[in-house]
Amino acid sequence: MAFEELLEDPVIQKYLHELVGPKGMPVAAAPPDGEGTESYRRLRDEDSGWLTYLWTFEYDKVPEQLEEEMHRLLAGLDERREYEQTHEFYLCENCGIRFEFGEAMDVGFECPQCGSGLETMENTRLVDAMEERIGALRDELNVESVDVEG
Numbered sequence: 001m002a003f004e005e006l007l008e009d010p011v012i013q014k015y016l017h018e019l020v021g022p023k024g025m026p027v028a029a030a031p032p033d034g035e036g037t038e039s040y041r042r043l044r045d046e047d048s049g050w051l052t053y054l055w056t057f058e059y060d061k062v063p064e065q066l067e068e069e070m071h072r073l074l075a076g077l078d079e080r081r082e083y084e085q086t087h088e089f090y091l092c093e094n095c096g097i098r099f100e101f102g103e104a105m106d107v108g109f110e111c112p113q114c115g116s117g118l119e120t121m122e123n124t125r126l127v128d129a130m131e132e133r134i135g136a137l138r139d140e141l142n143v144e145s146v147d148v149e150g
Contacts, residue, residue, distance in 0.1 A: 067141065074137045081130040090118035 017025060041054045090104040091097070092111035099107070099118060109118045138144070 070137055070141055074134065074141065074143075077130055077134050077137070081127055081134065084123050084127050084130070089121040089123060091121040092116060092118055 039056050039058060041056075043052045043054065044050070045052065088101040090099045090101065090109065092099075092114065094116050095111055095113045097111060097113060098121060104118050107118075110116065111118060
Protein backbone atom coordinates (compact mmCIF):
# COMPACT_ATOMS: atom_id res chain seq x y z
CA MET A 1 0.00 0.00 0.00
CA ALA A 2 1.40 3.41 -0.99
CA PHE A 3 2.05 6.08 1.63
CA GLU A 4 -0.67 8.34 0.23
CA GLU A 5 -3.22 5.54 0.49
CA LEU A 6 -2.25 4.92 4.12
CA LEU A 7 -2.89 8.58 4.93
CA GLU A 8 -6.46 8.25 3.64
CA ASP A 9 -7.21 5.58 6.25
CA PRO A 10 -9.23 7.27 9.06
CA VAL A 11 -7.61 5.06 11.72
CA ILE A 12 -4.13 6.14 10.65
CA GLN A 13 -5.25 9.78 10.42
CA LYS A 14 -6.63 9.64 13.98
CA TYR A 15 -3.46 7.99 15.30
CA LEU A 16 -1.23 10.58 13.58
CA HIS A 17 -3.42 13.36 14.92
CA GLU A 18 -3.02 11.99 18.47
CA LEU A 19 0.75 11.73 18.02
CA VAL A 20 1.54 15.09 16.41
CA GLY A 21 -1.53 17.24 17.05
CA PRO A 22 -3.27 19.49 14.56
CA LYS A 23 -0.20 21.64 13.91
CA GLY A 24 1.96 18.61 13.15
CA MET A 25 -0.48 16.97 10.73
CA PRO A 26 0.71 18.86 7.63
CA VAL A 27 4.26 17.75 8.37
CA ALA A 28 3.24 14.15 9.01
CA ALA A 29 1.14 14.11 5.85
CA ALA A 30 3.99 15.45 3.70
CA PRO A 31 7.03 13.27 4.32
CA PRO A 32 10.42 14.38 3.02
CA ASP A 33 10.67 14.18 -0.74
CA GLY A 34 14.03 12.48 -0.86
CA GLU A 35 16.17 15.59 -1.06
CA GLY A 36 18.81 13.92 1.08
CA THR A 37 18.83 16.14 4.18
CA GLU A 38 17.26 13.46 6.31
CA SER A 39 17.53 9.78 7.03
CA TYR A 40 15.47 7.40 9.06
CA ARG A 41 15.66 4.16 10.93
CA ARG A 42 12.71 1.82 11.26
CA LEU A 43 12.15 -0.20 14.46
CA ARG A 44 9.51 -2.86 15.00
CA ASP A 45 8.05 -3.35 18.46
CA GLU A 46 8.32 -7.10 19.11
CA ASP A 47 5.19 -7.23 21.27
CA SER A 48 2.76 -5.22 19.17
CA GLY A 49 4.41 -5.39 15.75
CA TRP A 50 4.07 -1.62 15.37
CA LEU A 51 6.70 0.20 13.36
CA THR A 52 8.46 3.27 14.72
CA TYR A 53 10.39 5.60 12.42
CA LEU A 54 13.27 7.58 13.90
CA TRP A 55 14.16 10.55 11.69
CA THR A 56 17.52 12.28 11.73
CA PHE A 57 18.22 15.61 10.08
CA GLU A 58 21.63 15.56 8.38
CA TYR A 59 23.01 19.07 8.79
CA ASP A 60 26.14 18.43 6.72
CA LYS A 61 24.01 18.10 3.57
CA VAL A 62 22.27 21.46 4.02
CA PRO A 63 24.80 23.65 2.14
CA GLU A 64 24.65 21.57 -1.05
CA GLN A 65 20.85 21.41 -0.86
CA LEU A 66 20.68 25.19 -0.42
CA GLU A 67 22.96 25.67 -3.40
CA GLU A 68 20.75 23.43 -5.55
CA GLU A 69 17.70 25.39 -4.42
CA MET A 70 19.46 28.67 -5.27
CA HIS A 71 20.21 27.35 -8.77
CA ARG A 72 16.52 26.41 -9.20
CA LEU A 73 15.49 29.86 -7.98
CA LEU A 74 17.94 31.52 -10.36
CA ALA A 75 16.63 29.52 -13.32
CA GLY A 76 13.04 30.30 -12.38
CA LEU A 77 13.71 34.02 -11.96
CA ASP A 78 15.60 34.18 -15.23
CA GLU A 79 12.75 32.44 -17.04
CA ARG A 80 10.15 34.71 -15.42
CA ARG A 81 12.15 37.85 -16.25
CA GLU A 82 12.30 36.76 -19.89
CA TYR A 83 8.52 36.23 -19.85
CA GLU A 84 7.91 39.67 -18.31
CA GLN A 85 10.16 41.35 -20.88
CA THR A 86 8.64 39.66 -23.92
CA HIS A 87 4.95 40.12 -23.09
CA GLU A 88 2.69 43.15 -22.94
CA PHE A 89 0.33 43.37 -19.97
CA TYR A 90 -2.90 45.21 -19.20
CA LEU A 91 -4.37 45.86 -15.78
CA CYS A 92 -7.83 46.48 -14.37
CA GLU A 93 -7.08 49.07 -11.72
CA ASN A 94 -10.37 48.39 -9.91
CA CYS A 95 -10.00 44.63 -9.56
CA GLY A 96 -6.21 44.34 -9.76
CA ILE A 97 -6.45 41.62 -12.42
CA ARG A 98 -3.58 41.45 -14.91
CA PHE A 99 -4.05 40.30 -18.50
CA GLU A 100 -1.64 39.47 -21.29
CA PHE A 101 -2.22 41.31 -24.57
CA GLY A 102 -4.03 38.36 -26.16
CA GLU A 103 -6.32 37.93 -23.16
CA ALA A 104 -7.04 41.69 -23.09
CA MET A 105 -7.92 41.56 -26.78
CA ASP A 106 -10.26 38.62 -26.19
CA VAL A 107 -12.25 40.63 -23.62
CA GLY A 108 -12.22 43.82 -25.70
CA PHE A 109 -9.84 45.58 -23.29
CA GLU A 110 -12.60 45.63 -20.66
CA CYS A 111 -12.44 43.84 -17.33
CA PRO A 112 -14.75 40.81 -17.33
CA GLN A 113 -15.32 41.28 -13.58
CA CYS A 114 -16.30 44.95 -13.35
CA GLY A 115 -16.49 46.20 -16.95
CA SER A 116 -13.97 49.01 -16.56
CA GLY A 117 -11.31 49.64 -19.19
CA LEU A 118 -7.95 47.91 -19.03
CA GLU A 119 -4.86 50.11 -18.81
CA THR A 120 -1.40 49.29 -20.13
CA MET A 121 0.68 47.93 -17.26
CA GLU A 122 4.27 49.07 -16.92
CA ASN A 123 6.30 46.26 -15.32
CA THR A 124 9.80 47.76 -15.43
CA ARG A 125 9.99 47.97 -11.61
CA LEU A 126 9.18 44.27 -11.42
CA VAL A 127 11.76 43.40 -14.09
CA ASP A 128 14.36 45.64 -12.38
CA ALA A 129 13.75 43.89 -9.04
CA MET A 130 14.12 40.51 -10.73
CA GLU A 131 17.37 41.59 -12.39
CA GLU A 132 18.71 42.80 -9.05
CA ARG A 133 17.84 39.47 -7.40
CA ILE A 134 19.26 37.51 -10.33
CA GLY A 135 22.50 39.50 -10.09
CA ALA A 136 22.75 38.82 -6.36
CA LEU A 137 22.14 35.09 -6.88
CA ARG A 138 24.71 34.92 -9.67
CA ASP A 139 27.25 36.66 -7.45
CA GLU A 140 26.50 34.30 -4.58
CA LEU A 141 26.71 31.23 -6.82
CA ASN A 142 29.63 32.64 -8.83
CA VAL A 143 27.96 31.97 -12.19
CA GLU A 144 27.82 34.15 -15.31
CA SER A 145 24.53 32.98 -16.76
CA VAL A 146 21.97 30.27 -16.20
CA ASP A 147 20.89 27.46 -18.51
CA VAL A 148 17.10 27.44 -18.55
CA GLU A 149 15.70 24.07 -19.57
CA GLY A 150 12.53 24.34 -21.66
